[in-house]
Amino acid sequence: MEQQRLVITPAPHLKSGESVGKAMRDTMIALVPVTLVAVYFFKAYALFLILICMGTAALTEIAFRRFKHQPHRLKDGSALLTGLFVALCYSATTAWWKGALATFIAVGIVKELMGGLGWNRFNPALFGRVAMILLGPWFVDIGTEFMRWNVNFGPVDVMTHATPLAMLHQGLKMPAMGSLFLGFPGGAMGEVSPLALLIGGGYLLYRGHINWRIPVSILCTVFVLAAITGQNPFLHLVTGGLMLGAFFMATDWVTSPITENGKVVFGVAIGVLIVIFRIGLAPTEGVAFSILIMNAFVPTIEKMTRRLPFSEPRKTAARHITLPGSNI
Template identity: 55%
Template sequence: MAKKGKLPVSSAPFLKEEVFIGTAMRDVIIGLIPISLVSIYFYRGYAIMLMAICMVTAALTEVVFRKILGKEVRLKDCSAILTGLFVALLYQPTVSPITAIFATILAVGVAKELVGGLGMNRFNPALFGRVSMILLAPLFAGIAIGSPNLGTIDAITKASPLALLGGGMEMPNYLQMFVAFPGGALSESSPLALLIGGVYLYKKGHINWRVPASIFGTVFIMAFLLGQDPIYHLLSGGLMIGAIFMATDWVTAPITTSGKLIFGVSIGFLVMIIRVFLPPTEGVAFSILIMNAFVPVIDKATRHLAFLEPKQI
C-alpha cells in the first residue's frame, strides 16, 4: 500500500506474483538437477568434487564480501549457491580446482557483490567468472594445479562435441547427442536434461520462451546459411545452458517483449560468427556477456511510451 499519496518505486526486474527470491533461486537449482545427475553419472567423483568446491567457495565468498562491505549476510536466498553450481557446470570435470575457485570468487565477489549485490549486476555472474578466467589464464598458468586423480573415466578424455564439430571430425548421431554424450563441460553432457530443467522453470513462470526460442532460431538459420549442420550447432557447446538458463536471467536480460527478441537474435548471431570465424570454444559465454552490456540500450529503445509522452527524436 502506498502511504500519503506516494507510490512505492523499485528497480527491475518486476515480479507479477509474490514470489520470494529464495524460492525462485531454489527452483533454478531444481531445474539444474537433471544435468547435474547426468554429469555425475558420466564423471562421478570429478563432477561431485567440482560442484562442491564451487558451491562452498561461492557461499564463503558472499559471506566475506558482505562482511567487508558492511551488509547483511543472506545465504538463505541461495543465490550464491546457485552461482557456484553454474560455474561448476561451465567447466570440464578435470579443471584445476584453483581455476574453479578463482572463477567462483570473481563471479560472486566481483560480478555480484561489488556492484551492489543480487539484482544490481549488469553481467551474468557465472559467465563473468568463467570468461574472466579465460582472459586471465596466462597469469594462472604457473600456479594452476591439475584435478586430483579420482579414478580413470574414459569420458573425460573425449573431445567436446563442439571441438569435434569445429575440427571436422566424426560426430555422434543426433539422438545420442540429444540424450547424453560425454565430453567438454559438465553442462554439455545432455541437452535433453537441460530442456527438462527449462520446461520446469517455464512452468514455474521464471523464464520467458522468447529469449531461448530466438537464440535457437537464429543459430539454426545462420548455420544453414553458412553451410553448417544446424542440429549439431544447437546440440553442441554451451548453447543449451546459455540460452535456457543464462540469457533468461531476470536481471541481465531485457524486460520488454520486443527487447527479448532483439536480445536473443543478437546472441544467436554472435554465437555463429564466433563459432564459424573464430576459435569455436566459449562463443556462447562471450556472446551473452556482450549483449548483457547492451541491455539498457535495448530496454530504452523498446520501452512503451507513457500516455502523452512525446517521442524522442
C-alpha cells in the same frame, strides 16, 4: 452508514507471492536433471567440483558482505546457484582451484562489488568463466604450486580428444545425433545432455521464471544461420552448451532486457554472435562470450524498445496546413 477505510501505498501496486529465494530454488531444481547426468558420467569428479564451487560461493559472499558491514544472504540461495553454474561451465576433471577462482570472481567481484544481488551488469558465472580464460596465463605459477593438491578419484569416462563442438568446427566425424542429445561425456558438465537442459528449461517456463522469447530467439537464429552457411543446424543445437546458455544464462533477470521486443532483439543478437564465433572464430566458449557481449547492450536495447507512457508526448511530424485565402 458504514465508513470504508482508504489505504494508500506507494508503487508498485501489483504484488505476488514470488520471492528471490523461491526463484533460486526453482532454478536449482531445473538444473537437477543435467547435474545428475554429469554425476552419472563423471562420478566423484563432478560432485567434488560442484561442492568446491558452491562452497567457495558461500564463503565469498560471507567475506564480502562482512567487508561491506552487511549481513550475508545465503538464505536466498543466489550465491550457491552461482557456484553451481560456474561448476557446470567446466569439465568435471578441471583443476579444483580454477573452479574456486572463477567462483570467487563471479560472486565477489561481479556480484558483490557491483552492488550486490540485482545490480550486476554481466552474468556472474559466465564472467568468472571467461575471466579465467583471459587471465589464464597469469595463473600458470599458481597452477604449478597447486598441482600437488589436485585430487584423483580414479579412472573416469571422459573424451580424450576434441569436444563435439570442436569436432564440428574441424569437420570431423560426429557422434550419433541421438547420443549427443540424450547424453554424451564431452565438454563442460553443463553440455552433457541437451535433453536434460530442455527439461529444466521447460520447468522454468512452466513456473514463469523465464520468458520464452529469449531462448526461442537464440535457438531459431542459430538454426537458421547454421543452415544458411551450409552447416548441420541440428548439430549446432546440441553442442557447445547452447541449451544451457539459452535457457539458463541469457534469461537471467538482471542481465537481460525487460521489454518483450527487447528480449527478441537480445536473443537474435546472441544467436548471430554465436554463429560468428563458431564458424568464423574459435568456437570454444562462443556462447559465453556472446551473452556477455550482449549483456553490455541491455540498457540500450531497453531504451530502444520501451513503451512510451500515456503521459509522455509522442514525436509527430508537423503538419503543413493551408488556410483558405492564404499562401501559408
